[in-house]
Amino acid sequence: MSLRHALLGMLADHPASGYDLAQLFDASLGQHAWHARHSQIYPELNRLADGGLVTVAEEGPRGRRTYGLTEAGLTELRRWMLDFPESGVVRNEYALRLFLLGALNHAEARSLLERYAQQGEEQARQLRDLRSERDQQPVLAFGRLVAEFGQRYFEMQLDWARWAIEQLDQEHAAAGGKQPPGSSSG
Amino acid sequence: MSLRHALLGMLADHPASGYDLAQLFDASLGQHAWHARHSQIYPELNRLADGGLVTVAEEGPRGRRTYGLTEAGLTELRRWMLDFPESGVVRNEYALRLFLLGALNHAEARSLLERYAQQGEEQARQLRDLRSERDQQPVLAFGRLVAEFGQRYFEMQLDWARWAIEQLDQEHAAAGGKQPPGSSSG
């Protein structure tokens, strides 16, 4: 049940409404860590409130409810954060494609890897730009650390993709450009 | 619907039974890309067979059915592989904890980051060892590329975690060791 802990964690940083949290997922957490829609967020916030882990800190216009963490909520969040699991949920559609690269022929695999390289380059640049805007403070308290992680991740992706393309080209050349899809010269 | 493409992709490498595929998820794909249990795999294989994307290539003892890809299955797999989505599914319980680091105090955050460092070190070493066993050929055709990706990923995680610990310690020292949980000096 990572959704509830994601919500608790965001509220630990600062009080927010379900609407705010949905936007935070879209803008920040959702690309790399976890995502949820408002249809999942609102019921979960109500359950958390029923369980006494969060509380309505403020009511605003249009029925807006700003939630804050309770002591119990913070305790539960910390417990979960420090309970580092042997194997946790990891799902990544992009990484999945890498694992299955063998299904493509040389040209196809190359084009896929080039998109990985391009994506890595773009995203790394975006994060670098974001960080250089000194007046802008991060969305979450330790956003700086996370942004650095993201930047390093995408730089790694770029470097790796370039390396992988080289490998592919070498194998292709060695096989005389006749290598059928699925065959590998380990 | 990434599960079906994960299955198609694994079968593109070599024919396998539902049992084999479940083991492949556990041993390889599941840690980084995608995971599924046998209770999800068997029904999906039957649906894929009904749809003509896979076919029973061989029947063995204990009702074992070895599936292979059909032409239609390979076509669908390639279509999906090259249809690089703007935003795909990414879920990562470990990365989520990083985003929420602000909920912890200095000592707690430090201990979490140390575990990230340790995990990065161990996993990178494992992959390095695996690759140095020259006689051992990879599980999937392009397993070599994926292993390299994994190794670079975990090395990055290790380096980043060490850097993040330094940052944390510096902030802690600057705040005179009195920094309450949740406050950051951006």
Place this chain on the structure above:
DNA sequence: AATGTCATGTAAGGTGTTACATGATTTG
């Protein structure tokens, strides 16, 4: 006044996990 954004909710259906269930074959 119309349009856009803010704000919350429910319902239906698809995806994924845990638990239950069964039996064949292999190994010690």
Place this chain on the structure above:
DNA sequence: CAAATCATGTAACACCTTACATGACATT
């Protein structure tokens, strides 16, 4: 022959997405 592993399946429940639904407030 006992235990482990191989091999497939179903059922109940939890989680997540898409679509439907409503209304308040802000902007033009």
